[in-house]
Amino acid sequence: MVRLDLRRFVIASLLLPLIAANGCSFTKTAATSDSPLATQTDASLGKQIKVIATFLPVYLFTKAVAGDAADVDILIKPGTEVHEYQSTPADVQAIAQADVVVKNGLGIEEFLEDTIKSTENPKLKVIDASAGIEPIEEISPTVAAGGEKGSNHDHDHDHADEKGQGHDATKEKDNEKANAHVHTGGNPHVWLDPILAKKQVENIRDGLVAADPANEPAYKANAAAYIQKLSDLNNQFEQTLKPYRNRTFITFHDAFPYLAKRYQLKQEAVVAIPEDQLSPNDVQETISTVKQFNVKALFSEPGVDNKLLTGISKDLGLKVYLLDSLESGQLDPNYYFTTMQSNLKTLEMAFK
Template identity: 55%
Template sequence: MIRQTVGKLLMALLVMPVAIACRETPSESVSQEQTAVSEAQSLNAVATFLPMYWFTKAVAGDKAQVTVLIPPGAEVHEYQAKPEDVTAIATADILIKNGLGLEEFLEDTVTNAGNSDLKQIDASVGIQTVEEISPVMNPLKETHAAHGEHHHDTAAEHHDEHHHHHVHEGGNPHVWLDPVLAKQQVENIRDGLIAADPENQAIYEANAADYIQKLDQLNAEFQQQLKQYPNCTFITFHDAYPYLAQRYGLQQVAVVSIPETNLSPKEVQTTVEAVENYNVKAILGEPGVDNKLLETLSQDLNLTLYAIDPLVSGPLEPQHYFTAMKSNLQTLETACK
């Protein structure tokens, strides 16, 4: 009798895990199916470069798989598309771009991708732009004209300026560096995501509202900190900060339109003339650009060289926008004192 009882218990113990396993398998299968369905339903969004990625990821949350085309830290102005970029766009639902002629590689890349279902979001739609510096519109020439002086370009000078001035169609594209215009870009991205995926409208609106609130707070900080330095003038070697300067009553004097590893003799001369003609407080370089010449130049001109961030490098974390911009605020405040 005891042996029979023990035998039954052993049989029961052997059967139980099988039964339990049989009960767990369907739930695991359902979970896997739900995950697959969830991934299939989420949007596949491709952003051109880092700020567009930050803004899109902040608004989309977990409702979209967001990737970035241009690797953080790469030169955006002269980026050349790679085969993997064509593949990414070919399989994307949405492409988010800054626009204003910044992503010059994009038109041919989209054509080569052949994605007839691709929706594009131009984050800069409706933004009032300013013109970039160019050979025919140089702030120093305006100063010379105001003093009755005439500047005659030689053929060599014209060639030099043509080489070093990279003018985009549609105006200066660096709108993301102004928190107020960045807010407008976030709104454009929000509206584009809603149009593509109306079922998640409430989520996109809530996520955008949270990010926009932080942009409003950032704008208030810039206003509060910089209002004590009206018309503070700084020299840059990248025409990236006119919106930031205009927003907060500062003056940017840009020597070249895009970052240059080496300055030409004419550009050095232009920098010296800028210091002579303006009440310049500081020279601003950028991380990732060889600043040895700028350091020497700033010492010769008795000006301090500071680093300002154009926000094209950093982690894939939407909140880093605020970290980097607050660092820029601190730089500007220190430079303008």
């Protein structure tokens, strides 16, 4: 009996160092930087790049691509007019601390170049979401003066001044006002065409991959999923609007020429940007276009209280519908699809 206990003691004494050694070895393996567990932990605790998107549609696309892999913020809060935006000290500070700025391009962010210079941030990377997109010219400044249409319209109008006096002076003044509002890069509203929106998402994806190669798989996967939804949206637009090809629609704001071109429609805009006020010549232009093309509806935008446009619609017996240019709204990437589907239903209703 004593001999058996002694034997057990000897065996236990021999095994104890081996167990202790194996235990230490297991602990060390779990903590080593080469293990999958440690790599995942390090990545989750890693510093995200900070990305600033200029305004809502750019933010929606950027956030969709970035997902949780990057810290994405918006510079111009939804509902703030972007066409004549002036940067603030807070904007300069935000961009100074950012790694990447994503802009729509085509001249809509006129403030941005000087703002970036003010930040003195040499590491900053700028992604132009509209790179490689062929722009459509904005409506000519003479539209605000009741003159010829720009190159994205198919006809000209010439309205004589009823009084015969003061016409040149009024036209010159209106032209000066309109010239100040024309974007140098062409019409910037490319995001309202789902196919061009795909190109913007691709540009954002490639820019984020270049700025943050470690998260390339996430950026590519997120972009692919969003692009597929944009393809589906395009199919919806094509099928729904196919019966209405060559139909002319009048918008207050020159925001929908890319959408019109994509689906073989014709947009006539009253003013270049929402801030413009309707002049008497604008009213004449609108009435003339309505009559020429037998237009059945006018299109305004959410948040635009234009009593004169409403007055025109009543005088002509037309209904005013709302088309959303997506310059204000929710900070959810899916908001793009709900809004565009609503726009599609609005167009179909107006065209019937």
